[in-house]
Amino acid sequence: MMEGREKIEKNRKRRGRQSVAYAEPVYINASASVAGKKEGEGPLAGGIDMTGEDDLFGCGTWEEAESSLQKDAVYLAMGKAGVDSRQIQYLFAGDLLGQSIATSFGVMNYGIPLFGLYGACSTCGESLSLASMAIDGGFADTVVCVTSSHFASAEKEFRNPLEYGSQRPLSATWTVTGSGAFVLGKEKGEKARAKITGITTGRIVDYGLKDSLNMGCCMAPAACDVICQNLLDFGRQPSDYDRIITGDLGSVGQRALIDLAAERGYDISVNAWDCGMHIYDPAAQDTHAGGSGCACAAVTLSAYILKQLEEKKWKRVLFVPTGALLSKTSFNEGKTVPGIAHGVVLESV
Amino acid sequence: MMEGREKIEKNRKRRGRQSVAYAEPVYINASASVAGKKEGEGPLAGGIDMTGEDDLFGCGTWEEAESSLQKDAVYLAMGKAGVDSRQIQYLFAGDLLGQSIATSFGVMNYGIPLFGLYGACSTCGESLSLASMAIDGGFADTVVCVTSSHFASAEKEFRNPLEYGSQRPLSATWTVTGSGAFVLGKEKGEKARAKITGITTGRIVDYGLKDSLNMGCCMAPAACDVICQNLLDFGRQPSDYDRIITGDLGSVGQRALIDLAAERGYDISVNAWDCGMHIYDPAAQDTHAGGSGCACAAVTLSAYILKQLEEKKWKRVLFVPTGALLSKTSFNEGKTVPGIAHGVVLESV
Numbered sequence: 001m002m003e004g005r006e007k008i009e010k011n012r013k014r015r016g017r018q019s020v021a022y023a024e025p026v027y028i029n030a031s032a033s034v035a036g037k038k039e040g041e042g043p044l045a046g047g048i049d050m051t052g053e054d055d056l057f058g059c060g061t062w063e064e065a066e067s068s069l070q071k072d073a074v075y076l077a078m079g080k081a082g083v084d085s086r087q088i089q090y091l092f093a094g095d096l097l098g099q100s101i102a103t104s105f106g107v108m109n110y111g112i113p114l115f116g117l118y119g120a121c122s123t124c125g126e127s128l129s130l131a132s133m134a135i136d137g138g139f140a141d142t143v144v145c146v147t148s149s150h151f152a153s154a155e156k157e158f159r160n161p162l163e164y165g166s167q168r169p170l171s172a173t174w175t176v177t178g179s180g181a182f183v184l185g186k187e188k189g190e191k192a193r194a195k196i197t198g199i200t201t202g203r204i205v206d207y208g209l210k211d212s213l214n215m216g217c218c219m220a221p222a223a224c225d226v227i228c229q230n231l232l233d234f235g236r237q238p239s240d241y242d243r244i245i246t247g248d249l250g251s252v253g254q255r256a257l258i259d260l261a262a263e264r265g266y267d268i269s270v271n272a273w274d275c276g277m278h279i280y281d282p283a284a285q286d287t288h289a290g291g292s293g294c295a296c297a298a299v300t301l302s303a304y305i306l307k308q309l310e311e312k313k314w315k316r317v318l319f320v321p322t323g324a325l326l327s328k329t330s331f332n333e334g335k336t337v338p339g340i341a342h343g344v345v346l347e348s349v
Numbered sequence: 350m351m352e353g354r355e356k357i358e359k360n361r362k363r364r365g366r367q368s369v370a371y372a373e374p375v376y377i378n379a380s381a382s383v384a385g386k387k388e389g390e391g392p393l394a395g396g397i398d399m400t401g402e403d404d405l406f407g408c409g410t411w412e413e414a415e416s417s418l419q420k421d422a423v424y425l426a427m428g429k430a431g432v433d434s435r436q437i438q439y440l441f442a443g444d445l446l447g448q449s450i451a452t453s454f455g456v457m458n459y460g461i462p463l464f465g466l467y468g469a470c471s472t473c474g475e476s477l478s479l480a481s482m483a484i485d486g487g488f489a490d491t492v493v494c495v496t497s498s499h500f501a502s503a504e505k506e507f508r509n510p511l512e513y514g515s516q517r518p519l520s521a522t523w524t525v526t527g528s529g530a531f532v533l534g535k536e537k538g539e540k541a542r543a544k545i546t547g548i549t550t551g552r553i554v555d556y557g558l559k560d561s562l563n564m565g566c567c568m569a570p571a572a573c574d575v576i577c578q579n580l581l582d583f584g585r586q587p588s589d590y591d592r593i594i595t596g597d598l599g600s601v602g603q604r605a606l607i608d609l610a611a612e613r614g615y616d617i618s619v620n621a622w623d624c625g626m627h628i629y630d631p632a633a634q635d636t637h638a639g640g641s642g643c644a645c646a647a648v649t650l651s652a653y654i655l656k657q658l659e660e661k662k663w664k665r666v667l668f669v670p671t672g673a674l675l676s677k678t679s680f681n682e683g684k685t686v687p688g689i690a691h692g693v694v695l696e697s698v
Binding site for chain 2: 014017018020060061063064086089090094096097098099100101104105107108111112113114115116117118119120126129130133134136137138139156157201202203204206325326327328329330333335338340
């Protein structure tokens with residue numbers, strides 16, 4: 001019944017204030033992504049495992065549809081890794097909805113010990129950070145991370161019912177309908193996609209912006225903060241990463257990020273890359289500034305980024321999902337929209 | 350700039366599927382609680398560090414008031430521990446509001462790397478679990494956990510505006526206005542209050558109940574699951590704990606828990622103890638079934654439970670904050686109210 005664990009001897013180093021470098025990497029042994037019709041018609045179509053014919057996925061409500069996305073992504077990822085839910089020690093999961101109900105109703109039937117997370121659209125980075133710590137710390141051999149978002153449930157949660165037909169400014173992004181799940185392991189799996197070699201945990205940064213339809217600029221300061229801290233803590237230059245990948249700044253927020261990083265002395269204009277700017281085709285699928293949502297970074301990581309690392313087109317990237325910390329209540333009460341971002345160093349295996 | 354860390358050699362044991370036993374305990378070196386007027390007039394008054402004269406705490410909205418509770422609790426706890434925010438490596442924090450805005454606006458000015466959590470009213474247990482793992486795993490020396498709830502912001506979030514004057518059935522609980530913060534350390538502080546020697550991480554359990562005004566019974570199955578798993582994993586009997594302390598089942602939910610545990614072969618009728626049944630005076634402050642909310646377990650832990658451990662009245666307790674995973678959307682869509690609970694083993698130092 002009780003399983004002893006070997007003594008752990010590590011050369012792990014804590015770096016600077018906000019970062020941890022893993023001497024023994026943590027492996028992303030499998031991943032899966034499930035997405036909506038629009039995402040399935042976009043540039044990442046080839047890498048997405050399953051797309052719906054409509055965005056209800058056979059469910060009665062948008063929220064149930066989002067739950068089914070998480071359930072399916074976890075199921076597919078476990079299948080690819082060749083593990084079942086009894087072999088998963090922890091699930092690190094979250095979404096954008098109030099009280100994280102997409103997660104609760106999505107993953108509950110797996111019966112896996114659950115750590116529910118909320119970091120807005122940065123949650124994918126937060127989940128990979130805590131999950132890799134749990135493995136490196138010796139608390140688990142195999143864990144799963146999953147995050148989701150859904151265009152229609154998010155519009156209802158944060159803005160207006162779809163029926164209102166809201167107009168959107170050019171700085172607005174489009175919430176990605178989808179979910180990405182990742183099976184992380186202490187041991188390198190046969191089909192390991194990449195390894196996590198370090199993390200830089202973000203702080204909340206608030207530049208006082210209040211425009212919830214320009215979330216890219218609200219989040220750019222937090223992304224800049226965590227990227228610069230990562231470079232400082234690891235003693236690296238931007239060129240040490242093939243790409244510095246933000247989650248969902250979109251085209252407007254990315255320009256802000258590049259300018260802010262330049263002010264801090266880092267030129268990231270060459271290798272800055274934003275998931276929100278690659279998940280939709282700007283010409284054929286005009287979404288204004290790009291994609292956003294917890295699923296934006298998660299689906300792009302599973303469907304595209306890990307592929308580049310597998311094929312060694314990229315050797316090392318800094319993956320930085322970005323989150324805007326607002327709710328409809330905070331917005332209606334006139335509060336600012338602070339940002340947070342979590343950095344994860346991913347390398348080819 | 351870069352600080353090397355010593356090699357870590359541990360005898361940590363993973364126990365069973367859901368539990369971890371720490372060979373070297375993690376210390377709760379300081380704690381603080383801040384609460385509302387009603388809580389300040391209740392049985393725990395003597396142990397609460399600060400109470401408000403009204404429940405707005407000088408703020409303009411209930412949500413801001415809840416944020417100020419978190420800010421003050423963290424400030425007081427850091428002060429007692431003799432540390433400032435630059436010495437805190439991670440903050441593990443959460444609340445009940447949609448998109449955890451009480452946390453975002455409460456802790457942002459501290460600039461501490463943040464892991465936002467959501468486990469409904471179990472979040473205090475989730476935060477102590479992840480925080481103790483971060484320390485035991487060697488990722489941090491000092492971290493802070495904080496959670497909050499507020500009666501008025503919760504009523505607005507989950508039920509109706511206060512002005513509607515809703516009637517409450519006898520199974521209903523009263524959301525605690527307050528916040529509890531805990532400074533955890535790798536090293537035993539001079540005024541260490543208790544030590545964490547193990548954790549049992551909960552799974553979502555859903556018995557199909559839909560009554561959001563009887564959350565105690567919705568959560569009891571999850572509490573039972575994690576308590577029985579803890580006893581099994583650690584090879585203990587209920588009598589090995591001076592108290593088995595649930596977060597906010599209230600009097601109705603606690604009866605369900607005792608019955609459910611009996612069906613599993615454990616008699617916990619003697620040492621079951623519920624924070625929600627002790628934070629208000631049932632005679633003078635009728636709240637029906639008791640108190641609830643993220644702050645119920647957190648304030649009671651800081652103001653009362655740790656005191657019993659300090660004074661060695663209790664030597665070892667199993668602390669099990671309990672959460673009901675619902676939102677107003679899931680309720681309105683006719684979904685069930687699943688539960689989750691996280692167990693933390695606390696011992697006298």
